[in-house]
Amino acid sequence: MKIAFIAHDRKKDEMVNFVTAYEDVFQGHEMYSTGTTGQRIMEATSLRIHRFMSGPLGGDQQIGALVAQDELDLIIFLRDPLMAQPHEPDISALLRLCDVYGIPVATNIATAEILVKAIDRGDFAWRDLVHKYKPGIEE
Numbered sequence: 001m002k003i004a005f006i007a008h009d010r011k012k013d014e015m016v017n018f019v020t021a022y023e024d025v026f027q028g029h030e031m032y033s034t035g036t037t038g039q040r041i042m043e044a045t046s047l048r049i050h051r052f053m054s055g056p057l058g059g060d061q062q063i064g065a066l067v068a069q070d071e072l073d074l075i076i077f078l079r080d081p082l083m084a085q086p087h088e089p090d091i092s093a094l095l096r097l098c099d100v101y102g103i104p105v106a107t108n109i110a111t112a113e114i115l116v117k118a119i120d121r122g123d124f125a126w127r128d129l130v131h132k133y134k135p136g137i138e139e
């Protein structure tokens, strides 16, 4: 699977703890992140993650481009709902693309917990069918 991690500043500790706790589940998957989030995760774990730009410098949009190209199966995006972000339009654009393409996206730790257990159980097998048949997007 192809998984992306993104966390706003006040959620980074939570993200690091989460990924550390489930490191064995994430091992072996192809992983992406925004700049600082990926750096923090790699400092704390043995996971290798392809890091894009930092969010405010375009990282959310780079991950959005992967969604548009059907190159991501899951996004864990721990957003800070109590702090305004200078790049809010980029964040909205990424979440919109997830809805356009039906990409599972967890925006809080409770949903992230459920989805990581779903990976472990093989519940993401339907993504293989999506890749296989790739229906066109309705306009």
Ligand SMILES: O=C(CO)COP(=O)(O)O
Pocket (backbone or CB within 6 Å): 006, 007, 008, 009, 034, 035, 036, 037, 038, 053, 054, 055, 056, 059, 060, 085, 091
């Ligand atoms: O701002 C972000 C997502 O919107 C995250 O970017 P960083 O991982 O570089 O802090």
